[in-house]
Amino acid sequence: MTKIRIGIIGAGRIGKIHTENLLRLPEVEVKAVSDLFAGPELKAWADERGIRTLTTDSADLINDPEIDALFICSSTDTHVPLIKQAAEAGKHVFCEKPVSMDIDQTEEAIEAVRKAGVKLQIGFNRRFDHNFKRVREHIAGGTIGEPHLVKITSRDPNPPHRDYIRVSGGLFMDMAIHDFDMARFLTGSEVSEVYAQGSVMIDQAFAEFGDIDTAVTFLRFENDVLGMIDNSRKAVYGYDQRVEVFGSGGSVSVANDHPNTAVVSTSEGITSDKPLHFFLERYNEAYVEETKRFIDSLVNGTPLAVDGTDALQAERIALAAKLSQKLNRPVKLSEISELRKQVTFAH
Amino acid sequence: MTKIRIGIIGAGRIGKIHTENLLRLPEVEVKAVSDLFAGPELKAWADERGIRTLTTDSADLINDPEIDALFICSSTDTHVPLIKQAAEAGKHVFCEKPVSMDIDQTEEAIEAVRKAGVKLQIGFNRRFDHNFKRVREHIAGGTIGEPHLVKITSRDPNPPHRDYIRVSGGLFMDMAIHDFDMARFLTGSEVSEVYAQGSVMIDQAFAEFGDIDTAVTFLRFENDVLGMIDNSRKAVYGYDQRVEVFGSGGSVSVANDHPNTAVVSTSEGITSDKPLHFFLERYNEAYVEETKRFIDSLVNGTPLAVDGTDALQAERIALAAKLSQKLNRPVKLSEISELRKQVTFAH
Amino acid sequence: MTKIRIGIIGAGRIGKIHTENLLRLPEVEVKAVSDLFAGPELKAWADERGIRTLTTDSADLINDPEIDALFICSSTDTHVPLIKQAAEAGKHVFCEKPVSMDIDQTEEAIEAVRKAGVKLQIGFNRRFDHNFKRVREHIAGGTIGEPHLVKITSRDPNPPHRDYIRVSGGLFMDMAIHDFDMARFLTGSEVSEVYAQGSVMIDQAFAEFGDIDTAVTFLRFENDVLGMIDNSRKAVYGYDQRVEVFGSGGSVSVANDHPNTAVVSTSEGITSDKPLHFFLERYNEAYVEETKRFIDSLVNGTPLAVDGTDALQAERIALAAKLSQKLNRPVKLSEISELRKQVTFAH
Amino acid sequence: MTKIRIGIIGAGRIGKIHTENLLRLPEVEVKAVSDLFAGPELKAWADERGIRTLTTDSADLINDPEIDALFICSSTDTHVPLIKQAAEAGKHVFCEKPVSMDIDQTEEAIEAVRKAGVKLQIGFNRRFDHNFKRVREHIAGGTIGEPHLVKITSRDPNPPHRDYIRVSGGLFMDMAIHDFDMARFLTGSEVSEVYAQGSVMIDQAFAEFGDIDTAVTFLRFENDVLGMIDNSRKAVYGYDQRVEVFGSGGSVSVANDHPNTAVVSTSEGITSDKPLHFFLERYNEAYVEETKRFIDSLVNGTPLAVDGTDALQAERIALAAKLSQKLNRPVKLSEISELRKQVTFAH
The missing domain is CATH 3.40.50.720 (NAD(P)-binding Rossmann-like Domain)
Incomplete structure (x- = not known):
């Protein structure tokens, strides 16, 4: 061979x-x-x-x-x-x-x-995560009927270094972009409009570079499905990566993965260990899987799991979110070409 | 006596x-x-x-x-x-x-x-729910540090009759108003700005009366805390009432109550019973408690748990949400007096 | 009326x-x-x-x-x-x-x-508990096929006062008797043989009166189902009342009830409140229910939920357990009349 | 190198x-x-x-x-x-x-x-499982004080082929031997006495070879800790591997691992996927870990994690269980040399 x-x-x-x-x-x-x-x-x-x-x-x-x-x-x-x-x-x-x-x-x-x-595959590794794949299977298989609402929680355990913040492209382009891809992946639908808000709650370094560290983003999909994303640069209890999709036939949600299932009961209360710490631990198998899928596409000609258009669409949503947050108004994806001529970003 | x-x-x-x-x-x-x-x-x-x-x-x-x-x-x-x-x-x-x-x-x-x-007490019964009270205790006690994000899920098991829809005042004033009060109760802060979006996904009767059946609402609080609420008039699995508050020191969340803790494992999967069906079951004890608190205020002069101002503030947020959804733009609470002169609602 | x-x-x-x-x-x-x-x-x-x-x-x-x-x-x-x-x-x-x-x-x-x-109804209140009733429904309804194993955990938050220990009849007759009734209730079968072991791990007052504070009991049912019960007089995290029944078609288990569903995530771990403290909290509604059922039997002639024979059978199992623990050998229920002539107990 | x-x-x-x-x-x-x-x-x-x-x-x-x-x-x-x-x-x-x-x-x-x-290391792979290691850490670290009770659930998803049943050595020597090792590993104590009971509930092939398919085993440790193990050759919902240790300061328990955390809520109830199917899936990482530990011992001279004595002790407990089940009486480990001269087994 x-x-x-x-x-x-x-x-x-x-x-x-x-x-x-x-x-x-x-x-x-x-x-x-x-x-x-x-x-x-x-x-x-x-x-x-x-x-x-x-x-x-x-x-x-x-x-x-x-x-x-x-x-x-x-x-x-x-x-x-x-x-x-x-x-x-x-x-x-x-x-x-x-x-x-x-x-x-x-x-x-x-x-x-x-x-x-x-061929061009994009590193949206979360599509290969065992939990999110299962959610997608349920939606595609009709378990919850027609989707009505998509909710994504995505929080990092620690903010990046200020050197990184400076060049990161901002929370929406650097961090939430994974969630924008996830929203498209889970629903199989395209986003038509975005509204985003942000705050600096964690570290003034973000403010210094015109960025935010806490954000909520609202998505309207072309089929009227509504989406909500919340992001934080610092969840002290570890990496927090959950989704819930609600539809006409019910809901499907995934919780975080934990290093073990041990539950301790003492006179103080009931306690378990924190979730897997960060993306290396949580998405360990997803990285393996995305590599396999890419090689499989090269060897056997199977379709790419994530292609350039997926990158572009997520970036367009991220740009809409940046514009929305700056202008404090909802932004349609059809407006971004025009709007970005009028708006300049610190990052 | x-x-x-x-x-x-x-x-x-x-x-x-x-x-x-x-x-x-x-x-x-x-x-x-x-x-x-x-x-x-x-x-x-x-x-x-x-x-x-x-x-x-x-x-x-x-x-x-x-x-x-x-x-x-x-x-x-x-x-x-x-x-x-x-x-x-x-x-x-x-x-x-x-x-x-x-x-x-x-x-x-x-x-x-x-x-x-x-004295005037308002029937915001959910403040007396054992779960939400515990969340409030944790926030007031500093367990999770400074709040950054508040997330509220509030979904009914079944839409009301069309006769009720017609006079209900709409989803925001009739249903989400409980959630607006909850947001204020949990954070102890006032809302300054609202953005709301809605869809008709469940029943065209809502569209007929200019109403919606599925909604997301964003709140910005005066202290920059961000809030997200999602509402649906029909969750087929039952009444869905959950909150999560995330802050500098961690998060606290509450799940639904269930009629029992039985878990069945079969060759088909792992199954448990649906949540308590609707507000009568879920808030049974909360109704008892709010009554006690009111009587206690009359008998012993203890402070009211929810007063007229709480009603007014929740109504103002609901009005802002209605305006926002109609105008498709964020609405500050300081704008509502002016804006409502310009906008008429079907309901 | x-x-x-x-x-x-x-x-x-x-x-x-x-x-x-x-x-x-x-x-x-x-x-x-x-x-x-x-x-x-x-x-x-x-x-x-x-x-x-x-x-x-x-x-x-x-x-x-x-x-x-x-x-x-x-x-x-x-x-x-x-x-x-x-x-x-x-x-x-x-x-x-x-x-x-x-x-x-x-x-x-x-x-x-x-x-x-x-009519004579016995106060085996746990039969009326929402969790255990649901387990019984699943077993009677065939959800888990033919039962093979029954496991009961029953632990008190605190040992009784020594004055009570002295006259209690011992752990098996005073405390585990509820579990013996539960085993019969859940399986709908009769016990044929018992083996019990105990230790004094918590308080020497138990040893002083010839009693134990920690025990395990094995039951063999007439239909070869096997049962296991563990008892402790002191679970520092509160009242611990769980059962699991395993069968040819799967298993059903019930966890403890908790005062709320709040989950706190901090840098220390994930924490929730302890179970409901003791029988008054846990079986509050079960006490209401058993009373209703008794009155209903008097008013409407409905069958008794627990009668004198149920008391007798549980007492016979408790006696077999006492004999077994004393003799350190399995004891058949058919032997107890003979054996108790030969054995005297401190309590 | x-x-x-x-x-x-x-x-x-x-x-x-x-x-x-x-x-x-x-x-x-x-x-x-x-x-x-x-x-x-x-x-x-x-x-x-x-x-x-x-x-x-x-x-x-x-x-x-x-x-x-x-x-x-x-x-x-x-x-x-x-x-x-x-x-x-x-x-x-x-x-x-x-x-x-x-x-x-x-x-x-x-x-x-x-x-x-x-050097001789024995393949008791479960000692290296992330869940059971965490339980051992809690016990060794004093989280739950002095252990009083150890409970082990160990059930296979499917019985072996009849060719294997014939030469397996029986349920205690073939299957429960892992649990006997686990009991010693978790408590760090030696077993002094065993009582075991079994039934044939699943497949008459077991009866044919003098074996059982469903068993409960009671252990008394030298320090009066009490242990309970239940085994089944067929859990239709998958591999069931859980332990709970209860002590003076509380309890620690571990649940099964699942392939994902997805929870589906529909009008039928709340459902999630079955546990990881069998030992290859569940103990995948434990096999990696035991290999590493053995190589590490050869390369760096670190102590063996499981040695020949551990094998011997688990086998002695298994023999005591076989004798106990056959004789239907508790068997002390000190008796087995004598007793096995008197008893012959079909397997």
């Missing part, structure tokens, strides 16, 4: 996770890794895993004729140029979210991929 | 519940009941309970010098005139919600009560 | 509970109360409730021709003589458990009742 | 699981596999995993000087001779449970290992 040969661009935390998961697939060889800061430590890491090439230049991977597909795990501003170059070089692409903070750029990347006839 | 003598105006379902609960209090005598449709059946009911007077005219109760306090359980349009008459006659009043669908009228009722120096 | 007239013998905690519950039934008059220690406080209590007669002599009630039925809530040693006297006087009897610690005596009481043609 | 070289004896389901888990450890090489029925399919499987040697003769592995340790995953009757041979060849051993159905044989194996100075 000829193995699929993969190149990894960007060997930070998420790049390493994808590498480890790819190494568990017998039909895959991780041939090369590029990272701007590749040093002895990364060299040792690559050697232990039998990765042949380590370079600081992503072009080495893009130009390597042996490489079939690239995982783009570098910073967001590099995504679009790298997708274009990869597409031109005829390589399939797995790209982390968001593709870009500029929806025109994202459209260009999608167009490049389309022209080249290569 | 001289007993407190009570008159009940309106002996429908809720009037009867209050009567039964009052009869269990040793310091109370239910002396008289008035109901427009008093007939032989109601006569038998009153006799069995040792109630001395049954009349079709509420004035008989208002003018009875032996009666200390009145429970106003008649239709909403009668509340304000009855409160004024009762206040002038020097009688304390327990009035069902809403006091009025016109906030000017509610203000007049409050003023009448203030002038007469009598 | 002629009311059923009731006399209460023994106005301790449980006698007062039955009285309050009877007072809520429109078809009942509590005419008289007898208590050995009737004083001014009890007089005031009776007056407030409109009870006409208060006496120190139970014979006054037994001989009162107006009284239809007696609630025997006095100490266990008085049960059998009082049942016999009541039966001879033609009065129906509700008697607290156990009828007697001597199964011959219990048989005599049952015989007296049978001869007189009066 | 020199890698630890492993040989796998027996490449059935469990042998393959250990192999996969070992292959994920960078410090390990799986050099050789022996299996009586090694054919082309197993050859392909071994080749894909880079395993150099595949043989039908376990002696090839025992005599291979390059191999450091052996995983004995063949049938129970081969365990003791293989352990002895491996020990004599100076190889460390990981052996599946039980070591033997004859405790004398187990003692001989332990003695051989002791003499040779090699």
Whole structure:
């Protein structure tokens, strides 16, 4: 069997996770890794895993004729140029979210991929989570009838460092974008209008960069389904990732995952351990699964689970949310092209 | 011991519940009941309970010098005139919600009560529910630090009859008003701005009367806390009444009450019984408790748990929500006096 | 309507509970109360409730021709003589458990009742609990197929006073007897063999009186179903009352009831309040229900929910458990008549 | 780094699981596999995993000087001779449970290992389960004070094939032996006395071979802690593996793991998916963990998590349970040497 040969661009935390998961697939060889800061430590890491090439230049991977597909795990501003170059070089692409903070750029990347006839999967890993998949199955299978309401809770255990806040693109583009994708994934419907509000409740660093740390977003879908999302940058009890969908035939909801099921009863009360701490723990298996699905699409031609259009739509919702929060009024997705000419963001 | 003598105006379902609960209090005598449709059946009911007077005219109760306090359980349009008459006659009043669908009228009722120096408690029964009281205790006690987000789910098991829909005042004034009061009760803060959206997903009768059956409402509080409420007129699995408050130190949430804790495991899955069916079952003890608190205020001078101002504030939020939904824009509470001059509602 | 007239013998905690519950039934008059220690406080209590007669002599009630039925809530040693006297006087009897610690005596009481043609209901209140009733419904309705295993957990929040320990009849006769009745109630089957073991883990006062405070009991039913019961006199987290029945088609289990559904998530973990504290809170509604069922049997001739034979069978299992624990061997119910001639107990 | 070289004896389901888990450890090489029925399919499987040697003769592995340790995953009757041979060849051993159905044989194996100075870990995988580890941590950490009661539920989703029933050693030695080990693990105490009862409720094949399919076992520990275990060969809702430990300071319990947290509410009730189906799903991570712990002991000299004595003690409890069930009386562990001379078993 000829193995699929993969190149990894960007060997930070998420790049390493994808590498480890790819190494568990017998039909895959991780041939090369590029990272701007590749040093002895990364060299040792690559050697232990039998990765042949380590370079600081992503072009080495893009130009390597042996490489079939690239995982783009570098910073967001590099995504679009790298997708274009990869597409031109005829390589399939797995790209982390968001593709870009500029929806025109994202459209260009999608167009490049389309022209080249290569595949592009986006790292919306939560679609592969065992809980959210089960919710989707119930909705698609009609368990709860026609959906009426979608509620998503998405809270991080700790705010990012201020250096990250500065360049993150803001809560809606950086964090809630996962939830916007989830809303589309669960309902199978498109959003038509957005209203968002935010506050700075946790850390004034967010205010400093024109950002917020606590937000609520309202979505109206084209089929009149209503959606609600709440986000916080700091839930002291851990990563909080829940959804509920309510419809004509009932509701389905998922709670957090916990490290164990132990319940302690003492004279003080009934206690259990906090949820799994953060995305690495909670979405561990989802990362494995999304990698499998991408490779499966390359090997067997199965449809992509998340493609460039999914990235674009989530980014459009995020932009609408940013505009809505800034203008304090509901924003239709059909208005965003016009509105963003009038509005400038600190981030 | 001289007993407190009570008159009940309106002996429908809720009037009867209050009567039964009052009869269990040793310091109370239910002396008289008035109901427009008093007939032989109601006569038998009153006799069995040792109630001395049954009349079709509420004035008989208002003018009875032996009666200390009145429970106003008649239709909403009668509340304000009855409160004024009762206040002038020097009688304390327990009035069902809403006091009025016109906030000017509610203000007049409050003023009448203030002038007469009598007490007015409003039937926001959910404040007395064991679950919501516990949430309030945790927030007031600082368990979750400073609140950041309040989420309220409030769904009925079945829509009302179309005759009721026609005069209900609409989802926000009739149903969500309880949730607006809950938001104020839980946070101890005032709402400054509202945004509401609605759909007709369940029954076209709602559309016919310019009403909606599914709604989401966003609240911004004066202290920047954000609130989200979702309402549905039909949850097929039963009455769904939950809240979650999230803050700097964690979160507190309450689930529905169930008729039993039985869990059945079969080859089909794990199953338990639906929540308590509707408000009579769920808030059974809350009705007892609100009655006790009112009587306690009369007998011992303890502060009222819910007064006229609480009614007014909830009505103002409901009006803002109606305006917001109609205008599809966020509405500040400071705008409602002006805006309602410009907007007319079907209901 | 002629009311059923009731006399209460023994106005301790449980006698007062039955009285309050009877007072809520429109078809009942509590005419008289007898208590050995009737004083001014009890007089005031009776007056407030409109009870006409208060006496120190139970014979006054037994001989009162107006009284239809007696609630025997006095100490266990008085049960059998009082049942016999009541039966001879033609009065129906509700008697607290156990009828007697001597199964011959219990048989005599049952015989007296049978001869007189009066009704005898036993205070196995847990049969009327909403949770256990639901388990029984599932088993009777075939939800879990043929039962294979029955597991009962029954733990008190605090051990009784040493004065009570001395005369209690021991853990099996005083406390586990409820669980023996529950095992019969849930399965609808008879026990054929018992094995019991115990330890003193909590308080040496139990050892002093030849008793134990921690016990496990195995039951074999005539149809080969196996049962397991665990008892403790002290669960620091509150009253612990759960059952699970496992069968060919699945299992059904019930958890404890809690005062509210609030769940608090903080950096320390996830916490909720302890279960309802003790039997008065947990079985509040069950006490109401058993009273209703007894009155209903008197008024409408419906079958008794728990009769004298149920008392006898539970006592026989308790005796087998005592014998088993003392002899450290399984004891068949068919052996107990013979074995108890050979064994003497400290209690 | 020199890698630890492993040989796998027996490449059935469990042998393959250990192999996969070992292959994920960078410090390990799986050099050789022996299996009586090694054919082309197993050859392909071994080749894909880079395993150099595949043989039908376990002696090839025992005599291979390059191999450091052996995983004995063949049938129970081969365990003791293989352990002895491996020990004599100076190889460390990981052996599946039980070591033997004859405790004398187990003692001989332990003695051989002791003499040779090699390590022997037993495959009591449940000690490594995330839930049971957490229970043990709470007990060891004093969260629940002094233990009083231990309750273990252990039910399989489906009975084994009749060919397996015939040679299994019976429910106590084959299935409950895990629970006997769990009881020792959780309490850190030794069992002194056992009482067991069983029934055939599921499949007459068990009766045919003198076995049972439903059992309850009572344990008394040397420190008077009481234990209860219930076993069934068929829980239609899936693998049921729970424990509860109750003590002076409270209790700790663990529920089953589920494939997701989805809860569906419909007009029929509240439903969720069944627990993880069987041991491969439930103990997936525990198998990984036990392998790591064994390798860690070889590489870094950390203490073994489960050694030969643990196997012996669990087997002695299982033997006591078999004797008790046959004789229908409690059996002390000190009696088993004598009693088994008098009793013969069908299996």
